[in-house]
Amino acid sequence: MIGFRREGDALVAEFEEVEVALVSSLVAQVDELLGGGQVGVAPGPSEDPFDAWAGEFGDGVALDDADPVIARLFPDPYPDDPVASAEHKRYTRDALRRGRVDDAQHVLSDLDATQGGEHPLVVDLAHAEAWIKTLNGVRLSLAVRLGIESDADHRGLERMSPRDPRYQVVAIYDWLAVVLESLLESL
Amino acid sequence: MTPAGGTAVAERPAEVTADLTGWNTLVWDDPINLMSYVTHVFVTYFKFSHAKATRLMMQVHTEGRSVVATGTREEMETHVNALHAYGLWATVERSE
Structure with missing residues (x-):
């Protein structure tokens, strides 16, 4: 990767083919966990008032609450009050979920436009926050x-043996920190 | 019986004020979110100066938590939602 730099209204970086594939795959995994993954659907809030209404009242995608990743992405606002937390989440969680899914679509679409790293990665400044939130979510x-x-x-x-199956995952986790720092510094 | 009603009357608005603004938004330390990231969120969402955002981020980092906003319960829930959208570990609590 050659880190992000500001070019007019865009942030531009260069990713190798393997890096494009890696980030795409990680973002798609989180997206899938959040019930996204509808390729080709234009990102952005639904313009259908009924959809918006249905979403607002919690009629959205069911998330697996037993999954600790879901618990981390949607923390309890009242740690000592499960009733208040549940009530709050009932009205807000689907909007949060849809926000993350929309953000992921922007990221996947920008990565796709590099055609496997053949072209520079161009992130419109308008999508910078979507990128930042998504990389952090991963x-x-x-x-x-x-x-x-x-x-x-x-x-x-970080001290584990290279033979440990988690070794690669830790390396990816640390590399994503470098990517995110680079993005933040380029703003 | 109190000689004059002045004291009681003076206390009531104070209680109302406390009830309306008696909630905090807290951000808790975690080993995942980068320091630059947390500062970025405070500047972007709360429109804090870079200096204030950095100070609060350092407080989260060194003390384990920081009160980043105070106000009504509804306002604090809005803040917590926005911070959760950024992946920060934020909670609402009654202020002491």
């Missing part, structure tokens, strides 16, 4: 899967 999901709950956990993982 890092959150990887951290949950790796069991990173403290700085010590992370340091421990």
Whole structure:
């Protein structure tokens, strides 16, 4: 990867083919977990007032609450009050979920436009926040899967043997931090 | 019986004020979100100066949590939603 730089109203970076495939795959995995993955559907909030209404009243995609990644992406606003937390989530979670799915579509579409890293990755400034939130969401999901709950956990993982099956995942997790930092610095 | 009603009357608006603004938005430390990322969210969402955003981020990092906003319960829930959209670990609590 050659890091992001500002060019007019866009942030431009260069990703290798394998990096485009990797980020696309990770974003698609989170997207799928959130009930997205409808390729070709234009991102953005629904213009159909009934859809918007149905979504607002929690008639959206059911998420797997037992999945710790879902728990991390949708934390309890009232940790000591499960009733208040559940009530709050009932009215807000689907909008959050749809926001993440829309953001992921922007990221996947920008990655797709590089044609496997043949062309530079161009992120319109209007999509910068979608990219930032999505890359961070991928890092959150990887951290949950790796069991990173403290700085010590992370340091421990960085000392693991290259033969450990998690070794590659930790390398990807750390590389995504570099990508995200580069994006933030280019703003 | 109090000699004059002045004291009681003066106390009531104070209670009303406390009830309307007696909620905090907290952000908790986690080992995942990058320091630059947390600062970016505070600047972008709350429109804090870079200096204030950095100070609050450092407080989260070193003290484990920081109160980033105070106001009505409804306002705090709006903030928490926005912070959750960014993947920050944010909660609402009654202010002491």
